[in-house]
Amino acid sequence: MPGATDQTLRPFLWRAQKMFPDREVVSRTHEGVQRYTYAEYGDRVAQLANALSAAGLGDGDRVGTFCWNHHRHFETYFGVPSMGAQLHTINPLLPDHHVQYIVENAADRLLFVDPSLVEKLDEAYDEEAFASVEQFVVMGEEVPDTDLSPVTDYESFLADEDAAYDWPDLSEDQPAGMCYTSGTTGKPKGVEYTQQMLWAHTMASLPEAGLDLRSSDVVMPVVPMFHVNAWGMPFSTTAAGAKHVYPGPSPTPADLASLIEEEGVTLTAGVPTVWLGLLDYLEENDADMSSLETIVIGGSAAPQSVIRRFDEEYDVDVLHAWGMTEMSPIGTVARLKPGMESLPKDQQYDKQAKQGLLIPGLEMRVVDDDGEEVPWNGEDFGELWVRGPWVTTEYFERPEANQEDFEDNWLKTGDVVTVDEEGYVKIVDRAKDVIKSGGEWISSVELENTLMANDGVAEATVVGVPHERWQERPVAFVVPAAGTDEDALKAELVEMVKAEFPKWWAPDEVVFIEEVPKTATGKFDKKVLRDQYDDQSLVE
Amino acid sequence: MPGATDQTLRPFLWRAQKMFPDREVVSRTHEGVQRYTYAEYGDRVAQLANALSAAGLGDGDRVGTFCWNHHRHFETYFGVPSMGAQLHTINPLLPDHHVQYIVENAADRLLFVDPSLVEKLDEAYDEEAFASVEQFVVMGEEVPDTDLSPVTDYESFLADEDAAYDWPDLSEDQPAGMCYTSGTTGKPKGVEYTQQMLWAHTMASLPEAGLDLRSSDVVMPVVPMFHVNAWGMPFSTTAAGAKHVYPGPSPTPADLASLIEEEGVTLTAGVPTVWLGLLDYLEENDADMSSLETIVIGGSAAPQSVIRRFDEEYDVDVLHAWGMTEMSPIGTVARLKPGMESLPKDQQYDKQAKQGLLIPGLEMRVVDDDGEEVPWNGEDFGELWVRGPWVTTEYFERPEANQEDFEDNWLKTGDVVTVDEEGYVKIVDRAKDVIKSGGEWISSVELENTLMANDGVAEATVVGVPHERWQERPVAFVVPAAGTDEDALKAELVEMVKAEFPKWWAPDEVVFIEEVPKTATGKFDKKVLRDQYDDQSLVE
Numbered sequence A, B: 001m002p003g004a005t006d007q008t009l010r011p012f013l014w015r016a017q018k019m020f021p022d023r024e025v026v027s028r029t030h031e032g033v034q035r036y037t038y039a040e041y042g043d044r045v046a047q048l049a050n051a052l053s054a055a056g057l058g059d060g061d062r063v064g065t066f067c068w069n070h071h072r073h074f075e076t077y078f079g080v081p082s083m084g085a086q087l088h089t090i091n092p093l094l095p096d097h098h099v100q101y102i103v104e105n106a107a108d109r110l111l112f113v114d115p116s117l118v119e120k121l122d123e124a125y126d127e128e129a130f131a132s133v134e135q136f137v138v139m140g141e142e143v144p145d146t147d148l149s150p151v152t153d154y155e156s157f158l159a160d161e162d163a164a165y166d167w168p169d170l171s172e173d174q175p176a177g178m179c180y181t182s183g184t185t186g187k188p189k190g191v192e193y194t195q196q197m198l199w200a201h202t203m204a205s206l207p208e209a210g211l212d213l214r215s216s217d218v219v220m221p222v223v224p225m226f227h228v229n230a231w232g233m234p235f236s237t238t239a240a241g242a243k244h245v246y247p248g249p250s251p252t253p254a255d256l257a258s259l260i261e262e263e264g265v266t267l268t269a270g271v272p273t274v275w276l277g278l279l280d281y282l283e284e285n286d287a288d289m290s291s292l293e294t295i296v297i298g299g300s301a302a303p304q305s306v307i308r309r310f311d312e313e314y315d316v317d318v319l320h321a322w323g324m325t326e327m328s329p330i331g332t333v334a335r336l337k338p339g340m341e342s343l344p345k346d347q348q349y350d351k352q353a354k355q356g357l358l359i360p361g362l363e364m365r366v367v368d369d370d371g372e373e374v375p376w377n378g379e380d381f382g383e384l385w386v387r388g389p390w391v392t393t394e395y396f397e398r399p400e401a402n403q404e405d406f407e408d409n410w411l412k413t414g415d416v417v418t419v420d421e422e423g424y425v426k427i428v429d430r431a432k433d434v435i436k437s438g439g440e441w442i443s444s445v446e447l448e449n450t451l452m453a454n455d456g457v458a459e460a461t462v463v464g465v466p467h468e469r470w471q472e473r474p475v476a477f478v479v480p481a482a483g484t485d486e487d488a489l490k491a492e493l494v495e496m497v498k499a500e501f502p503k504w505w506a507p508d509e510v511v512f513i514e515e516v517p518k519t520a521t522g523k524f525d526k527k528v529l530r531d532q533y534d535d536q537s538l539v540e
Ligand SMILES: Nc1ncnc2c1ncn2[C@@H]1O[C@H](COP(=O)(O)OP(=O)(O)OP(=O)(O)O)[C@@H](O)[C@H]1O
Pocket: A181, A182, A183, A184, A185, A186, A187, A188, A189, A297, A298, A299, A300, A301, A302, A320, A321, A322, A323, A324, A325, A326, A355, A413, A414, A415, A427, A430, A521, A523
């Protein structure tokens, strides 16, 4: 049978090491800002692979990481999969029982853990759930006080190892990575990434329609490396031969601003809240943002105001992207098409605030409740289905979820969208959050956007509560801004909604709460609210 | 087993059709310049697939093309492989016995042929060799006088077909394309391209390290579509959502200049002679080249003078690329690295005149006669070996060549190269053309460059002739410029070589000839010269 060599991560590492030996990897760690070159990076990655082999790890073994964004974590990104093992990044912000579930489910044999997260892991530790874990390695030069055992520090783990490794010829079907979904709509689900999926996602990230990465770029992923491989950027930045900047444990806006300024960051990426924080910081503080060209925003919807402010005040282009753990993760990117740069700015921002165009190599369809494709008119909506070489076709050991979420190799994303005439996708809601009232749909996301535009509202979320006659009715949960008159606000909010939407979209009740519960990825956790308010008394 | 959807060409077609419906495909044909949009293109591709199905073609059937660069040929690029058949592009410039060998070897079931090539195909027709061919389709609106039979015209072939086709889910291992090597060093060898190889090559062509294609680009492949799929550009241009311009049958420099000017071509590509022709034309004629940003030159070495003239006189960047039929075809691209734009121009041209950097996704090694890797110092040379997802691991039905040209999934390219400290590959010679004298190597290419720098030389080539004592000795074959004194020139040339190289590099004989024999791809055909001059009398 004709064919070619398998698609694996190895050539990306090889190319950066050999052709861009002097480009830098910069990392803010608990030991200060560290820097080295791809040449040294390559040596350390080989040392890591040798250390893992010496520890008895190899083909198909899962290696977990419980770490922030730094150079040592980045070393595991190539070191673990390229020697045949599987890199399983774990979100340290998850509640303990989720960490336990994930470590047990993945059967990790070794865990890398940051010094600042040792205590958290100690707490999450459970003998039964962690039964598969044979060793802990702390990401630094020493081991803090801990009950984790056996434990060593990363630098000792690597110290005596050879800086060359005879990287094996892996099959492209070999599992190389693993990540669990955020658990916004239920128990986190494991997604395995084969070498081929990571290869394809990397190649797809490079061109204009992806992130448009160039060798001259300086890339700082603020999105945590435990969120779907920091959106694949450690891989794609390496493939581009660009410079890496890792912002380390819990970076503040001041940390980010100073890294951008000092390292000449050209492209950075993260969830919306990070950039709101940076904008606030920049209002009060001086920082030179002139190197920065692009901020990739994803994970949740990028508010149009953020897009506008970065453009107007800092000449920075926001690239709004949508993705999923199931998609390695990038699916769409809201880059303007040729010609659109001459549209009025407001129309440009409108486009950029959508989730964007599917990137080359993927296919999609948008289907209504009857399974019919909806027209691309920016109005009709349906569930987005996607398929392609970096979209998984199954979850790890979750047959019921597989039944529900896949059909003929299509991933049913669970996101409800419109697509406009130009092909720009806009996420209207999660399928599970859409409110079905009297057979019609109400978008919880659009209601939330309207409510949050009121100055009296600090945060708001809307969920559907079961209703005998109408199936479901919307209830708003609002965190009032300090000093707001709640009764007046309530009336005002209902009026706002009625003015903008059909009358029956108005929430049946506005409940004031102190905080919107959030998931470990910072998304509104509507499950918790639904559990608390599942009785129908609110809407009768 | 975890995984994702197979890598096929389908999503590229889908995306261009749906997201860039109004971008144009422009084509110079015997009927004049034609233009339509991706939307119409998609309809016609579907019609073609339906027509092929109706003709009884499908899974794994080979469909040959004997065509220049135009929109109908482009329709076969997606139509044939996406319905499950295999697109086999045939070089119409080949001698008849090669065409016969290739059609018989590939067992093509249907042949598309250009009106202007019907006569040529008529001549090459051989009942036995063409036994597999069931039908001929002429690429136009009518059938010229011909013995080919049964025969129909393309527009009638498509006319009654539906403009929708239910594209199948193909395996990525499905053969999608086929092309034969140029036959420079022996009988042409068939290379099959799977869906996956074409997918990977397309993705690799898009980013900066490849051709850096953007949706705003206007791409004109001058390299024929029968030369390794016009270097994959019909696919990559579609994936980028860019505009296509096809220059049609035998375009003159005037045709090219007017298409560039009228269609706003930003990127074009072809072998060196095309661009020498364009430069000559532009010296005598006015044409607006201001839209043109990049010329990709490959197939043979791009002379530094061409790179310089396009930069200095037209502000056009030459992107020198190296590839092979076996590599789908792109392997290296000589793009400057960040920082190099501040080097003196001459040093920039030096780099650009090399064949360049291996593109991401591939790996290479350069090995000497003992199989040892040579250092990257720009001096030591050896044979270039490559591997990767768009590099074949076998020839079609050529077991002896497979034995010779592949080892452990590495393709031994047969090209002798140096690699400099920055990783830029420079082709020094073909392994088969390198002259081995007294155990040392002499580069025929370097000798040729020196000889051709003499104004008295129109063309020159150097081959090794067997020698009892020294194994081989160089003999130069020179086409003198009009009115040159041959004896004086001979002495001068030998002196030039001695001045620049070790004395023993000087040719033992300079033979004056009327023309350097060329292959169907326009490369010097040293086989012919060697056959003519294989006796040792020349060097004794
Ligand atoms: N740019 C964006 N705008 C709006 N929503 C987004 C965007 N990017 C991602 N999302 C949301 O995030 C989801 C993917 O998130 P992730 O894979 O981290 O897990 P989750 O879907 O939140 O959790 P779970 O699948 O376990 O319920 C998408 O399906 C979409 O709902």
